[in-house]
Amino acid sequence: MKKKILVLLLASLLIFTAVITGTAQDTDDYDKTNAFQDVIFLIKNYYVEDVELDTLLEGAIDGMLNKVDRFSYYxxxxxxxxxQIEYEGHYGGVGIVITTRDNKLTVVxxxxGTPGERAGLRAGDIITAIDGVKTGEISQMKAVDLMRGEPGTDVVLTVERSDMDQELEVKITREDIEVPYVESEMKSENIGYxxxxxxxxxxxxDIETELNKLKEQGAEGVILDLRNNPGGLLSEAVNVVSNFISEGQVVSIRQRGNIERVLNVNKEFKADTEIxxxxxxxxxxxxxxxxxxxxIKxxxxxxxxxxxxxxxxxVQSVVPLADGSxxxxxTARYYTPDGNYIHEKGIKPDIEVELDAEAAQNGEDNQLNKAVDMMKSFIITDEVQRKKAAGE
Structure with missing residues (x-):
């Protein structure tokens, strides 16, 4: 009896395969589009559970975008x-920026000032699970959705860190994340931050406003802190540079077909080229x-x-679709004024200073302290040069 059932199952499988492949055998122009349609047919008619067509199509769109690179997504x-809510600077969550690097969900x-920072999450940390859900099995946007939620609720992130042998379980209480995008203060009587x-x-x-405020308070040198800044609007990067450089190219954008667009300094800003x-x-x-x-470099x-x-x-462009998705x-690669393409390489600092993580947990910022100390010598050097130029 068991042998008879096995034979019937094999026969059914052969008939099923013949039905699916029959069309392909009848034509010489069977391509991936035909394969795509056949896969949808297979899932809709033979998958063990019913699946909505919209779910399949969304998965296909997401898959196409993930196939081209890790920064494109649906x-x-x-x-x-x-x-859009996040870009308004107001949402419930943990306060981290993520990307997918080498197919791993990575903290940028x-x-x-957010729960994510206070919990000790670092750039380069790999999030392997969110409340037990493996991140390798979900999209980046789904991961974002899992980390967001009502303020006061908890989320557990499983984190892999390069300098640790075992994964960390990090429990974080969500908060209303309201990002203060630009902040300034005097670090000494003549150093602005x-x-x-x-x-x-x-x-x-905002940078222009804060810079002027600091100079009115006596700042003779300024420290611009871009640590843990994940980026954002290209036009605003040009505007920030325009506060310190008065003319020339800020960045060049190269699109498909070798189309190049050069973005120069925004002349609407009155650059301070001396401080x-x-x-x-x-x-x-x-x-x-x-x-x-x-x-700057x-x-x-x-x-x-x-x-x-x-x-x-x-460079990514966000394109809204008619259904609200x-x-x-x-859409482009960007190059620095000297023509450097920094993708996957980054920009090396002129002065390398590693963060003392243990001291940082106690509120000490050795990188900022070093910048303040070095700025003091820069200000003295700048003053000496100005006196020489004036013939004093």
Missing amino acids: MDAEEYEEM SPIK ISLAQFVENVGT PVIVLINKGSASASEIVAGA DYGRGKLMGTTTFGKGV AVSIT
Whole structure:
């Protein structure tokens, strides 16, 4: 009896295979489009459970985008709306920026002052699971969705870290994440400090405002902190640079077909080309942050201090679709003023200073302290040079 059942199953399988492949055998122009249609037919008619057609099509779209590169992805209507909310700087979550690197969900940077930063998450950490859900089995946007939620609720991230043998279980309480994009303060009687968290709309103007405030308070040198800044709007990167450089190319964008677009300094900004500048960078400094750092370095306008940046030298465009969903697709590569393509390489600092992680947990920032000390010598040097030029 068992042998008879086995024979019947094999026969059914052969008939089933013949039905599916029969069309392919009858034509010479069977291609991947035909294969795609056949796969949909197979799943709709023979998969063990019923699957909605929209689910299959969304998966196919997401798969296409993931196939081209790790920065391109699909967002359904809800995910696209969440992305827009995030750019408004207000959402419930843990406060980290992520990407997919080598098919692993990777922390680009924790956002300053958020639960993610306080929990000790670092740039380069690999999130292997979110509340037990393996991240290798879900899309990046789904991972974002799992980490967001009502303020006051908890989420557990399983984290793999390069300098540790075992994975970490990090429990984080979600908060209302409201990002203070630009902050400034005096670090001494003549050294100003500006922190830029992300390149959202109008931060170039905000930098101009804060820079002028600091100079009115006596700042003779300024430290621009781009650590853990994941990037943002390309136009705002140009505007930030335009506060320190008065003319010339900020970045060049090269699109498909070798079409090149050069973005120059925005002349609407009155650049201070004299004040000494130190730019703090680290592995969490990506994209637009690297455009600013690259321009400052290539023009010799200031010194970069910290550690090598993330290395994201490509530009994404978000394209809304008619049903409320959207795609984020890589549309160009960018190059620094000297023609450097920093993708996957990053930008090395002029002065390398590793963060003392243990001291940081106690509120000490050795990188910033080093920048303040070095700025003191820059200001003295600058003053001596000005006196020589004046013949004093």
